[in-house]
Amino acid sequence: MNEVTIFRTTAWSPGPGCHGGCGLELYVKDGRLVKVEGDDEHPYNRGRLCPRALALTQYVYHPDRFLYPMKRVGERGEGKFERISWDQALDMVEERFSKIKDTYGAEAVIFAQGTGRDIGGPISFLCYSFGSPNWVQLGLAGHSCYTPRLAAMMFTHGDYAVLDAGQFVPEGMDDPEYEPPEVIVVWAQNPAAGCQDGFYGHWVSDCMKKGSKLVVIDPRWTWFSSRAEKFLQLRPGTDAALALGMLNVIISEGLYDKDFVDTWCLGFEELAARAAEYPLERVSQITWVPAEDIAEAARLYAKAKPAAIQWGVPIDMGPSGTTIAQAIAHLWSITGNLDVPGGQVIARAAFDVTTYPFSTQELHSLYGEEFVKRMNEKRIGAAEFKLLKNFRGWGQPDRAVEQMLSGDPYPIKACWIQTTNMLGGQAADTKMHYQALLNMDFNVVVDCFPNPTTMAVADLILPAASIAEKESLRSWWSPLQVMMSAVTVGECRSDWEINLELAKRFNPELRKRFDTVKDLIDDRLKPSGYTFDELKDGHWKFPEKDTPTRPYRRYEKGLLRPDKKPGFRTPSGKIELYSTSFEEFDMDPLPFFTEPPESEVRTPQLAEKYPLVMVTGRRSPVYFHSEHRQIPWLRECDPDPTVEIHPQTAQELGISEGEWVVIHNERGRIKRKARVTPIVHPRVVSVPHGWWLPETQGTEPNLYGIWDINCNILVNIGPGDDSGYGGGPYKTALVAVKKLSQGEE
Amino acid sequence: MAKKGLLIHYEYCTGCMACVVACKQEHDYPAGRWGIMVNDCTRETEGRVQVDFLPFPTDLCDLCARRTHQGKRPACVKHCMAECMFYGELHDLAKKMETMPRSVLFVPK
Ligand code: SF4
Ligand code: SF4
Ligand code: SF4
Numbered sequence: 130m131n132e133v134t135i136f137r138t139t140a141w142s143p144g145p146g147c148h149g150g151c152g153l154e155l156y157v158k159d160g161r162l163v164k165v166e167g168d169d170e171h172p173y174n175r176g177r178l179c180p181r182a183l184a185l186t187q188y189v190y191h192p193d194r195f196l197y198p199m200k201r202v203g204e205r206g207e208g209k210f211e212r213i214s215w216d217q218a219l220d221m222v223e224e225r226f227s228k229i230k231d232t233y234g235a236e237a238v239i240f241a242q243g244t245g246r247d248i249g250g251p252i253s254f255l256c257y258s259f260g261s262p263n264w265v266q267l268g269l270a271g272h273s274c275y276t277p278r279l280a281a282m283m284f285t286h287g288d289y290a291v292l293d294a295g296q297f298v299p300e301g302m303d304d305p306e307y308e309p310p311e312v313i314v315v316w317a318q319n320p321a322a323g324c325q326d327g328f329y330g331h332w333v334s335d336c337m338k339k340g341s342k343l344v345v346i347d348p349r350w351t352w353f354s355s356r357a358e359k360f361l362q363l364r365p366g367t368d369a370a371l372a373l374g375m376l377n378v379i380i381s382e383g384l385y386d387k388d389f390v391d392t393w394c395l396g397f398e399e400l401a402a403r404a405a406e407y408p409l410e411r412v413s414q415i416t417w418v419p420a421e422d423i424a425e426a427a428r429l430y431a432k433a434k435p436a437a438i439q440w441g442v443p444i445d446m447g448p449s450g451t452t453i454a455q456a457i458a459h460l461w462s463i464t465g466n467l468d469v470p471g472g473q474v475i476a477r478a479a480f481d482v483t484t485y486p487f488s489t490q491e492l493h494s495l496y497g498e499e500f501v502k503r504m505n506e507k508r509i510g511a512a513e514f515k516l517l518k519n520f521r522g523w524g525q526p527d528r529a530v531e532q533m534l535s536g537d538p539y540p541i542k543a544c545w546i547q548t549t550n551m552l553g554g555q556a557a558d559t560k561m562h563y564q565a566l567l568n569m570d571f572n573v574v575v576d577c578f579p580n581p582t583t584m585a586v587a588d589l590i591l592p593a594a595s596i597a598e599k600e601s602l603r604s605w606w607s608p609l610q611v612m613m614s615a616v617t618v619g620e621c622r623s624d625w626e627i628n629l630e631l632a633k634r635f636n637p638e639l640r641k642r643f644d645t646v647k648d649l650i651d652d653r654l655k656p657s658g659y660t661f662d663e664l665k666d667g668h669w670k671f672p673e674k675d676t677p678t679r680p681y682r683r684y685e686k687g688l689l690r691p692d693k694k695p696g697f698r699t700p701s702g703k704i705e706l707y708s709t710s711f712e713e714f715d716m717d718p719l720p721f722f723t724e725p726p727e728s729e730v731r732t733p734q735l736a737e738k739y740p741l742v743m744v745t746g747r748r749s750p751v752y753f754h755s756e757h758r759q760i761p762w763l764r765e766c767d768p769d770p771t772v773e774i775h776p777q778t779a780q781e782l783g784i785s786e787g788e789w790v791v792i793h794n795e796r797g798r799i800k801r802k803a804r805v806t807p808i809v810h811p812r813v814v815s816v817p818h819g820w821w822l823p824e825t826q827g828t829e830p831n832l833y834g835i836w837d838i839n840c841n842i843l844v845n846i847g848p849g850d851d852s853g854y855g856g857g858p859y860k861t862a863l864v865a866v867k868k869l870s871q872g873e874e
Numbered sequence: 875m876a877k878k879g880l881l882i883h884y885e886y887c888t889g890c891m892a893c894v895v896a897c898k899q900e901h902d903y904p905a906g907r908w909g910i911m912v913n914d915c916t917r918e919t920e921g922r923v924q925v926d927f928l929p930f931p932t933d934l935c936d937l938c939a940r941r942t943h944q945g946k947r948p949a950c951v952k953h954c955m956a957e958c959m960f961y962g963e964l965h966d967l968a969k970k971m972e973t974m975p976r977s978v979l980f981v982p983k
Pocket of ligand 2: 951
């Protein structure tokens, strides 16, 4: 009998599906993955592990998994595919894409990804090697996932910042310099249900054990709300008003850090004047939160030293998401909590190694400034939205879907869809995206499982490897680490492997530089001085003290700016509370509140007809977005697509626990199983996203039940405003709920 | 040998379900067999909502005999995302409990 070998690697994507970061031990026997455990020595999770990672064996060896490339032989939606070889499959992509490029230009091919997984690196690499500027999170209305928050931070203080849970130093919370936040504001997130944005969610409960007090801001009671000093149950989409109200309290009561503001901030007077437009009574009226609670929350946060904010994606999805994030960044800036232990610590990719280009600077260093500029000429949305043009490399998703249908200003002919089941997941106005994809001449889907998107639109399917089967690298944020392949499954290949091979076909120059994926990884690792072999098998590395990618107080030490002067990486070198960059982009330089596109205030007549606010997207600990519905250990923990509805509202509507109900608005109707619970506000219903039913018919017209249960049918596309980033109305659509009438299906 | 058990500091249990799946993986239980379940005890109380979870080791819990014999912690204890589960001798756990308000002690058959 063969022995068990343990591979020490890192989680990032297929398997747990998440934004990753944990240390894993993969137990392999006779070439087969037999067990997964958390790595006790890994600083990120210290041996702990979520249910999705613990169910990895059921994912890797699931009978539904794609095991080899397949081309469509029947009509789209008939589910008829035929096995082909990798060579045939890649030849087909090369031929079809090249033909489109010759006829319409490379920009006629969109490269679509889903959330921030280990995909941004490989897909942007392929997209640019092909020559298309259109790397798009297709379906994501308003591009409302982290990018708006990132943009607000970048243009306010020249860097990104996250709650400091000791994650940037090897000793973690035991580092002598570290202290836990005295107060944590958990703003629009339930960190217990996963690890969002590269942040291990349970670091918040770790901090609580070390004494951190909580303020929680959410329309919904969570585990954290019940343990908070102050819980603000706000009206969905009104976060900007709340943040401005808190800024007003902090400024007018003199609770801000005057020395820090005087030394490091610009535009304080202007911010104070703007905040003064948000007195408590007004903010209370807008947000549904009692004035006194807002004031107390502001005082709790401002008086605590240090204090930190843990924020979530609903901020991006609020109206003008970028400006909401800007207001929240001002909270930590004027209280002097930036880049201090236990505060909002500046987050940079370890050793400046780029895996997933998170900033314009990173794109420049990988591909050159000239190239990025050239890409901007045709990048979807770049001509219309100046912020978008000047930040990162994304095409604008709402304009992309419109253009796929209209062909204006230029035709879109094909879609490369990699690790995104948009029709079962993120696509707002699901029907519109469905039609847009059917409008393409050629769709390639790279994924692990059949799903509504592969079923409805794929012409070619390429089987993707899970985390147990791939080599990759990760520098989001620290430590720097690599992933190792422990097993092989069918003919599955990693996203890097697939994309490198194709990229070489489109850009033969690359053949000279990268023979294997490992060569490419070593190239990307260069700024660190380490190689793949040095980092593999659990040899992650943290940057040294007093270097630009390790905290603290780097602005004092001249570690943040390219000219090495003290200060921040902004045009003025200061934190720009009044953003000169936003001004240049024709945006309001200061944060403001605007009503959601549909609301009791903006559209009162609609609100009469559809009186409930639907918040989608609450996380389940056993699912990652639209994944895992077919994994038995996980599905049984959260078996049904539900709607959370308050007991009082349920009673008024005659709805009882467990009953199937209809949720509808002018865009359509879906069915959900009622979960009657006091955790939601009586005027809000919470409808988990990403639902499709793998146990039902996958072929047309059923498509695993999406037209019956996918909540995004009820959500409009964006963008919400003139920045192009933010405002996908996933949290603010107005709906009505009713009993399923007799005989209705 | 002194009797062993599990101390569950449910004040910190976030309902993450790691214990549930860790147990199934360790024992190779198919869906439908549970060594531990997590009960949602959320309720309205005193004008607020209390979101609480209470893990319940079932009659299938053997305290991970195979693991603990090898000196490892039970699968649920090791993987608990909130680090709110502890394994040990009952009198030690009872002592520990004194500093952990809102906790329960479990002893198997
Ligand atoms: S969700 Fe968190 S615990 Fe689970 S694998 Fe991802 S990083 Fe690790
Ligand atoms: S101790 Fe072992 S058997 Fe008992 S619940 Fe925990 S994992 Fe399951
Ligand atoms: S693993 Fe821990 S926190 Fe998660 S449900 Fe079980 S006992 Fe609760």
